[in-house]
Amino acid sequence: ASSLGAVPRGNLAVGSFEAELRGALGLLRRPRGAGEAKPSQHDLHRRGANTLFNIWIKYKSQLPEWYYNERLVKVGDSLAQIKEYKLALLHCYERYLQQFVSVNLDDIMNDVHVFKSTFFPNGFRDKNAALTFHALQARNVCIYQMVCSSDRNLQNQESLQTCFNVLASLRLTMQVALPQENLCWLVYNGTVHIYTICRHLMMIGQSAKVLEYLLWASICMESSIPLLSLHYLTWRATLYTAVSQCYFDCQAGIHGEIFARRGLIKIDELKQLENTGSSLENVETEKIFKEATLKMSVMIFKRAVYESRRKSKSSRRDSRVSLKQALNLPWPRTATERLLVEMFDGAAAQFLAILEALSDSSRNVFPPHPPDPDEIEIRDVISELFFAGLEILSVVVLCIKGLQNGVFFARENVLVTTAGEKGVSGDAAVKFVKLAFRHGEWEVFDSAVELVVKFLQAQDDPTWKKAEMELKLLTLVQPLLFPRKSEHSFSVTNDNSKEASTSQGSAKTQTFRQGSLKNEEPYHDLTILATTLLSCVSTSQQNVHPDKEILFDVIMFLWQKCKTELEQIQRSGSDCLEYIHKYKAYQWVHILWIINEVVEKSTIAGTNVMFAEVTLYLTAILENLAD
Numbered sequence: 001a002s003s004l005g006a007v008p009r010g011n012l013a014v015g016s017f018e019a020e021l022r023g024a025l026g027l028l029r030r031p032r033g034a035g036e037a038k039p040s041q042h043d044l045h046r047r048g049a050n051t052l053f054n055i056w057i058k059y060k061s062q063l064p065e066w067y068y069n070e071r072l073v074k075v076g077d078s079l080a081q082i083k084e085y086k087l088a089l090l091h092c093y094e095r096y097l098q099q100f101v102s103v104n105l106d107d108i109m110n111d112v113h114v115f116k117s118t119f120f121p122n123g124f125r126d127k128n129a130a131l132t133f134h135a136l137q138a139r140n141v142c143i144y145q146m147v148c149s150s151d152r153n154l155q156n157q158e159s160l161q162t163c164f165n166v167l168a169s170l171r172l173t174m175q176v177a178l179p180q181e182n183l184c185w186l187v188y189n190g191t192v193h194i195y196t197i198c199r200h201l202m203m204i205g206q207s208a209k210v211l212e213y214l215l216w217a218s219i220c221m222e223s224s225i226p227l228l229s230l231h232y233l234t235w236r237a238t239l240y241t242a243v244s245q246c247y248f249d250c251q252a253g254i255h256g257e258i259f260a261r262r263g264l265i266k267i268d269e270l271k272q273l274e275n276t277g278s279s280l281e282n283v284e285t286e287k288i289f290k291e292a293t294l295k296m297s298v299m300i301f302k303r304a305v306y307e308s309r310r311k312s313k314s315s316r317r318d319s320r321v322s323l324k325q326a327l328n329l330p331w332p333r334t335a336t337e338r339l340l341v342e343m344f345d346g347a348a349a350q351f352l353a354i355l356e357a358l359s360d361s362s363r364n365v366f367p368p369h370p371p372d373p374d375e376i377e378i379r380d381v382i383s384e385l386f387f388a389g390l391e392i393l394s395v396v397v398l399c400i401k402g403l404q405n406g407v408f409f410a411r412e413n414v415l416v417t418t419a420g421e422k423g424v425s426g427d428a429a430v431k432f433v434k435l436a437f438r439h440g441e442w443e444v445f446d447s448a449v450e451l452v453v454k455f456l457q458a459q460d461d462p463t464w465k466k467a468e469m470e471l472k473l474l475t476l477v478q479p480l481l482f483p484r485k486s487e488h489s490f491s492v493t494n495d496n497s498k499e500a501s502t503s504q505g506s507a508k509t510q511t512f513r514q515g516s517l518k519n520e521e522p523y524h525d526l527t528i529l530a531t532t533l534l535s536c537v538s539t540s541q542q543n544v545h546p547d548k549e550i551l552f553d554v555i556m557f558l559w560q561k562c563k564t565e566l567e568q569i570q571r572s573g574s575d576c577l578e579y580i581h582k583y584k585a586y587q588w589v590h591i592l593w594i595i596n597e598v599v600e601k602s603t604i605a606g607t608n609v610m611f612a613e614v615t616l617y618l619t620a621i622l623e624n625l626a627d
Contacts, residue, residue, distance in 0.1 A: 101118050115172060137189060190217070195238070202245070202361070240263035253303040256299060326387075365550055476529045530594040534601075555595055565588040
């Protein structure tokens with residue numbers, strides 16, 4: 001007890017209190033297996049929660065108030081670390097905050113003056129002020145995590161509103177803490193929480209609503225003197241990038257570019273003020289500034305690469321012909337490549353800029369949506385971006401010396417996107433292939449998928465197996481979505497010369513498409529796709545399942561193909577068995593059964609009412625057959 005400061009020596013309650021706390025936390029920390037927990041584990045968890053509840057009641061009058069309150073918050077932090085967010089919220093943070101207010105806490109989060117007078121009646125210099133700020137912030141984080149655990153995709157309107165309430169509460173807490181320099185840590189943590197929640201909301205199309213919160217987080221970093229230091233520059237640049245991305249998502253690219261240029265000015269201001277010491281420090285400082293500058297430059301390039309072409313419509317020409325003619329020219333070969341070289345040093349930065357310029361949150365993977373026909377300049381730029389990306393990727397593969405930690409190593413270019421490194425990460429290469437599919441750049445897709453799959457097949461990490469499965473699905477669905485004649489794609493040979501090679505030249509592509517039969521029997525190709533999808537989700541390792549977006553789109557595609565045939569079966573009524581045999585419709589029933597199995601084995605069953613329709617169709621057909 002003597003190590004606890006103001007706690008009276010000989011206070012035996014402290015020892016027993018800490019011992020009981022350790023016992024309760026021990027019950028809650030017991031590892032629970034994947035899937036449904038065993039009854040005994042449920043019992044242990046319930047015992048731990050009940051014990052914790054009783055401990056707080058039992059010792060409230062036996063311990064000094066400051067010590068009791070500090071332990072409330074500390075135990076809440078421990079519970080949050082083991083993802084026991086509900087217990088941390090109800091048993092710790094809210095219990096601590098009940099000393100200030102007995103009504104619903106959300107009712108006083110709308111007025112800054114009421115907020116200050118309620119939680120900080122003695123001012124911000126009070127010794128408990130920092131603890132109260134921490135409890136308020138941690139409470140918001142727990143509420144958000146609880147929403148995610150019950151509704152990860154935030155499909156419920158109530159879940160969405162709760163997230164925005166949390167953002168508003170975090171902003172209020174930061175607003176009150178911002179003038180106090182000693183609370184800069186809390187402002188910094190608040191920006192991290194706001195960014196995390198906003199990125200989640202941006203992924204589901206809520207960029208317009210989260211923009212104000214990301215702007216607030218950025219301004220907070222600029223308004224706190226301790227947070228203006230070099231140490232926090234990388235994080236500040238990340239926030240600037242998120243704000244710019246929000247503007248682009250809202251189809252306000254000009255504002256995204258303006259904010260990115262503003263970020264460059266702020267970075268340059270800090271660079272002018274920074275007084276570095278030793279040469280080693282100079283190297284580290286230069287690296288930080290270079291990475292921050294790269295992030296801003298990429299967001300500027302995202303709009304500039306298209307706008308520069310719009311302003312020079314007189315120089316428009318047939319892009320596809322010019323690209324084929326440019327194959328034997330030295331780099332940079334096109335206007336887009338010249339802008340890349342002008343703005344970025346090295347393959348890593350150039351490839352990152354290409355990916356960002358091609359990314360569009362409004363585009364789904366299925367089906368690809370090319371730009372409107374009247375935007376010929378935009379189409380030209382997109383083709384040139386893919387042309388440049390494929391060149392970087394091809395040179396990387398040709399120069400490979402070895403594979404290490406999921407990165408291609410080469411003389412000039414390697415397959416990492418960190419500023420200053422000559423490389424392209426495996427993740428970036430996979431994203432490039434998906435973007436080619438999304439934009440319908442089939443020549444690039446055919447060539448790039450061959451290059452990337454060779455890399456993926458050489459990896460043992462489950463992360464790369466997941467990517468390999470996704471590319472396999474895209475390769476199988478491509479000819480079904482967009483039947484086309486034999487085309488040629490850009491490729492690179494061992495002597496660095498470019499030549500045309502058929503899209504079926506890849507051994508991997510042949511493996512992906514093996515078994516594909518004549519167009520007269522489309523269900524054979526669909527069955528191959530369906531069985532491949534089932535094999536992808538049948539593994540027990542959740543981290544190797546395809547992304548939900550691709551999974552959903554493939555299922556939707558298969559369902560739409562089957563639905564017309566299945567309706568014919570249902571309309572045949574009591575003659576359904578005869579109809580099935582006469583028209584070989586059992587093939588479509590088989591595909592429907594596979595779709596149902598995929599939905600059952602994956603975690604997307606509750607994301608769309610269409611999946612219920614799949615099950616009902618299958619049930620109706622089987623019942624008719626049974627009758």
